[in-house]
Amino acid sequence: MEEYKAHFKFENLKIWQKAMDFGEMIFDESRNFPKEETYNLISQSRRAADSIALNIAEGSISQSNPEFIKFINYSVRSLAELVTCLHKAKRRSYISSEVFKQLYQEAFHLMNMLQSFKSKIK
Numbered sequence: 001m002e003e004y005k006a007h008f009k010f011e012n013l014k015i016w017q018k019a020m021d022f023g024e025m026i027f028d029e030s031r032n033f034p035k036e037e038t039y040n041l042i043s044q045s046r047r048a049a050d051s052i053a054l055n056i057a058e059g060s061i062s063q064s065n066p067e068f069i070k071f072i073n074y075s076v077r078s079l080a081e082l083v084t085c086l087h088k089a090k091r092r093s094y095i096s097s098e099v100f101k102q103l104y105q106e107a108f109h110l111m112n113m114l115q116s117f118k119s120k121i122k
Contacts, residue, residue, distance in 0.1 A: 010060035015113050019053035019075070022106055026082065029103065033094045041094070045085040051078035052110070065121050072118045076111065083107050 010016045026049035030042045052075045059071025083104065090100040 008057070008060075010057040013056065013060065013117075015110075015117050016053055016056045016060075018110055018113060019056055022110055023049040023053055025103065025106065029095060029099060030089075033089065037094070041085060041088055041092075045082060045089070048078045048082040048085060051075070052082070068121055069118055072114055072121070076114050076118075079107060079111055079114065 006012055023046075026045055030045050033042050055071045055074040055078065059068040059074075062068045062071065086095070086100055086103055086107070089095045090097065095103070
C-alpha cells in the first residue's frame with residue numbers, strides 16, 4: 001500500500017484507525033455468512049461496523065465539542081448494534097465461539113476507547 005500524508009485530522013485519531021481496522025475485520029468475517037443473509041445480517045453488520053468510523057470522521061469536522069460528542073454517540077450506538085449482530089451470527093452458527101470472543105473483545109475495547117475519547121472532548 002502506498003504511503004500518504006494524512007491531511008484530515010481524523011486520520012490521525014487512534015480511535016478512527018481502530019474503528020477502520022475493526023470494520024475490515026467484520027467485513028472479512030461476514031464473507032463466511034450464508035448467501036441468504038446478504039440483505040439481512042451481512043448488510044446490517046457491515047453498515048453498523050462502517051458507521052463507527054464514518055461518524056468519528058464526520059464528527060471531527062464539527063465546529064463544536066457538543067456536536068462532535070453527538071457523532072461519537074452515534075458511533076457508540078452503531079457499535080452496540082454490531083455487537084447484537086455478532087450475537088445473532090453466533091446463535092445462527094455463522095461464527096464460532098472463538099471468533100465471537102475475539103470480535104466481542106475488539107468491540108469492548110473500541111467501546112472503552114469511544115467512552116474515554118468522549119470524556120476527553122467534553
